Amino acid sequence: MDRVSRQSRVAKLPPRERILDAAEELFSREGIKAVGVQAIADRAETTKMALYRHFATxxxxxxxxxxxxxxxxxxxxxxxxxxxxxxxxxxxxxxxxxxxxxxxxxxxxxxxxxxxxxxxxxxxxxxxxxxxxxxxxxxxxxxxxxxxxxxxxxxxxxxxxxxxxxxxxxxxxxxxxxxxxxxxxxxxxxxxxxxxxxxxxx
Known part of the structure; x- marks a missing residue:
């Protein structure tokens, strides 16, 4: 998926779904241990603070x-x-x-x-x-x-x-x-x- 198409799709998702979508992509591609919270937040186009509002850890x-x-x-x-x-x-x-x-x-x-x-x-x-x-x-x-x-x-x-x-x-x-x-x-x-x-x- 090209960057413009992905940005358009991500923008339509609520924050929680964007975070889960980003986590699924990164965990599947790179593994759980290798992926940090900041990388997930960046991929979801949100912040660590917003991520922690939805997921405590x-x-x-x-x-x-x-x-x-x-x-x-x-x-x-x-x-x-x-x-x-x-x-x-x-x-x-x-x-x-x-x-x-x-x-x-x-x-x-x-x-x-x-x-x-x-x-x-x-x-x-x-x-x-x-x-x-x-x-x-x-x-x-x-x-x-x-x-x-x-x-x-x-x-x-x-x-x-x-x-x-x-x-x-x-x-x-x-x-x-x-x-x-x-x-x-x-x-x-x-x-x-x-x-x-x-x-x-x-």
Whole structure:
């Protein structure tokens, strides 16, 4: 986005949204630790004082940014549930497709959760707790979908699919695997088939 277009867009946003927009851009591009409050304020075209009126600390801003990112992922589960209310298998494949389609962006910026976990070693950090709670909720929802799809071992199937989705993101980020999106979809489909097959047929 050119500077004039960005200035026009930023000018239309309320201060809090401008700050979050700037934080998302800088945290994703440079990392949490490397970005200071002044840089965020400058990018948001506001002041540190204004930033602190909306977010008491940088940690509070990090937490709110990740809360928004988590809500976007949760919205995917919700949308697929509405689109395929009685088709848990279609919902699982829809989740996999969402991750696969997002891999090109991951290759440039990395997964915000993976990147943030690496920078937040303290498990008591509010943002770290938010990520862990979000991931646990995703696992519960995926396990429920596997159960509703009639898979023989929903816990195991959900764990395998989670490994695939998250592993594909890491592999894309470090450039170690080509055609990761296509391979991700094939492997998830294979997991579903294997856990759908009668025990004697595996």
């Amino acid at each position: 940088k940690d509070a801003l990090v937490e709110e940014w990740l809360r928004i990112v988590a809500a976007d992922y949760t919205a995917v589960f919700d949308r697929l549930e509405e689109e395929h209310p009685d088709e848990p298998r279609a919902q699982i494949l829809g989740i996999a497709r969402f991750i696969a389609d997002g891999l090109p962006e991951i290759s440039h910026r990395g997964c915000p959760f993976i990147n943030s976990i690496a920078e937040l070693p303290d498990r008591a950090h509010p943002a770290r707790r938010l990520i862990e709670a979000h991931k646990a909720n995703q696992m519960r929802r995926l396990t429920d979908l596997c159960a509703r799809a009639g898979l023989s071992d929903p816990d195991e199937a959900a764990a395998e699919i989670t490994f695939i989705l998250e592993g594909a993101q890491v592999s894309t980020q470090n450039g170690s695997v080509e055609h990761a999106g296509e391979r991700l979809m094939r492997i998830v489909e294979a997991v579903l088939e294997r856990h759908s097959a009668p025990k004697g047929a595996r």
